[in-house]
Amino acid sequence: MRTTVGIIGGGPAGLLLARLLHQAGIACVVLESRTRAYVEQRQRAGMLEQGTVDALRACGAAERLEIEGLVHHGIELRFDRERHHLDFPVLTGGRTVTIYAQTELVKDLVALQLADGPPLLFEAQALAIERPESESPRVRFVHEGQEQTLTCDYVVGCDGFHGIARGTFPAEVSRTFEHDYPYSWLGILADVAPSCEELIYARGDGGFALHSMRSPSVSRLYLQVPSDTDPGDWPDDRIWDELSARFAIDADWTLERGPITSKAVTTMRSYVHEPMRHGQLFLAGDAAHIVPPTGAKGLNLAVSDVRVLARGFVQLHLTGSTQLLDRYGELCLGRVWQATRFSYDMTRMLHQQPDGDAFEDRLQLTRLRRITSSRPAAAELAANYTGLPLAL
Ligand code: RFL
Ligand code: PHB
Secondary structure, X not given: OEOOEEEEOOOHHHHHHHHHHHHOOOOEEEEOOOOHHHHHHOOOOOEEEHHHHHHHHHOOOOHHHHHHOEEEOEEEEEEOOEEEEEEHHHHHOOOOEEEOXXXXXXXXXXXXXXXXXXXXXXXXXXXXXXXXXXXXXXXEEEEOOEEEEEEOOEEEEOOOOOOOOHHHOOOOOOEEEEEEEEEEEEEEEEOOOOOOOOEEEEEEOOEEEEEEEEEOOEEEEEEEXXXXXXXXXXXXXXXXXXXXXXXXXXXXXXXOOOOEEEEEEEEEEEEEEEOOEEOOEEEOHHHOEEOOHHHOOHHHHHHHHHHHHHHHHHHHHHHOOOHHHHOHHHHHHHHHHHHHHHHHHHHHHHOOOOOOOHHHHHHHHHXXXXXXXXXXXXHHHHHHHHOOOOOO
C-alpha cells in the first residue's frame, strides 16, 4: 500500500486530519488498532472550545453538533459554600463553549470518512514506523491477521498517549516534561437530567467535584479520589452522597440522582514531548502531550494541532513550499504550553492536596476569591477556558 500521508490512530486527531486532507485532495490512510464500536463508545471529553466548533463546521462535520450540541455561556465556581457565575461572552467579547461528547464527534467523523473519505482501517495495529528520516517512511501494521506495509511521504502519529509513534523518535532528540498529580478522577454517567444549566467546578470540603452533562437527560459527573481507587469500592449511593456534599452551598440547591450507567477512574498527568516532528514523522494530539482534564483542553489541543498540520500539508500540495510544515512544532507548542499551564493552575486551585497543607488551602481560596472579585482575573480564566487563538 502507498499513500501521501499515513495517519496512525482514528481518534479525534487522526479522523479530523484525514477529513481536512481529503477535502484538499491530499491522499491519506488512517490505521486504527481498535474496532469501530470501541472508538465510538470510549467515554472521554465533552467540552469544545469555540475554535474547535468553528473548525468542525468549516469542514462539514458539525451537522449533528449544531442540533445536539449545548452552547454554554459560562461556568460556575463553587467554594466555601458559595456559588459564583463566570459569564464568558461578557468576559471575552462574545465567546462561548459547546458541550458535545467526544463519542458523538468521533461517530460523526467516522461516518463521514466511511461514506466518502479516505481509507479508514479498523483493527489495523501499527507495529513500527521505519526510516522516519527518509523520503519514504513506512508503517508496518497488522490487519486481519496479516502483516502489511504502508509506504508514505509523511507519517503522522495521532495514536494517543500509549501509541508507538512517540517512541520512534531517537532518544537523543526527545525531551520530555512531566508532572503527576497525587489524585485521580472517578467519572460517572447517569441517566438523570443535569441539576445545572452550566458546568459546576467545585472545591468542596472533601475535594474537587465537577458537574458536566451529555444531553438534557444525561449527566456526567466527576469526583476527586485517591490515586489507587478501585471504582468497585464506590457503590452508587456513596458516589451521590459524596457529590452532594462537595457541591453543597448555603443557597437552596439539590443534586438530582439517577441510575449510574458507567464508572471509571482516570489518572491525572501533564506531559509534553518536544519536538513534535522528526524527519517525515509528526506527532499530533495526545501522542505529543496530555493535560489533566480540569481545564478541558486535551481534545481541543488535538484539534488545533491537526488544523496547523493540515494547513502545512495544503501549502505543500498547492505551492510546493514546506515553510509551514517546517514551523509545525513552533506553531503548536506555544499553545500547548499555555494549555498545560492553565490545566495545571485549574487543577492545583481546585483539588485537595492529600497531605492537607493548610497554607496551600488558603492559597487556593485566595486564588478563587481573586477570580470571583476581579474582572481582569476572571477574564484571564475565561480567555484560557474558551480557547486562546491559533498561532496562524
Ligand atoms: P486518542 O483519542 O487517544 O486517539 C488515539 C487513537 O489511536 C489509536 N491507537 C493506535 N492505532 C493504530 N496503531 C497503534 N499502534 C495505535 N495505538 C493507539 C487508539 O486506539 C485511539 O483510537 O487521541 P487524540 O486523537 O489525540 O485525542 C485526544 C483526546 O481523546 C483527549 O485529549 C481528550 O479526551 C482529553 N479530555 C478532554 N479534552 C477536552 O478537550 N475537553 C474535555 O472536556 C476533556 N475531558 C478528557 C476529558 C480525557 C479524559 N480521560 C478519560 C483521559 C475527560 C476525561 C475523563
Ligand atoms: C466532560 O464533560 O467530560 C468534561 C467537561 C469539562 C472538563 C472535563 C470533562 O473540564
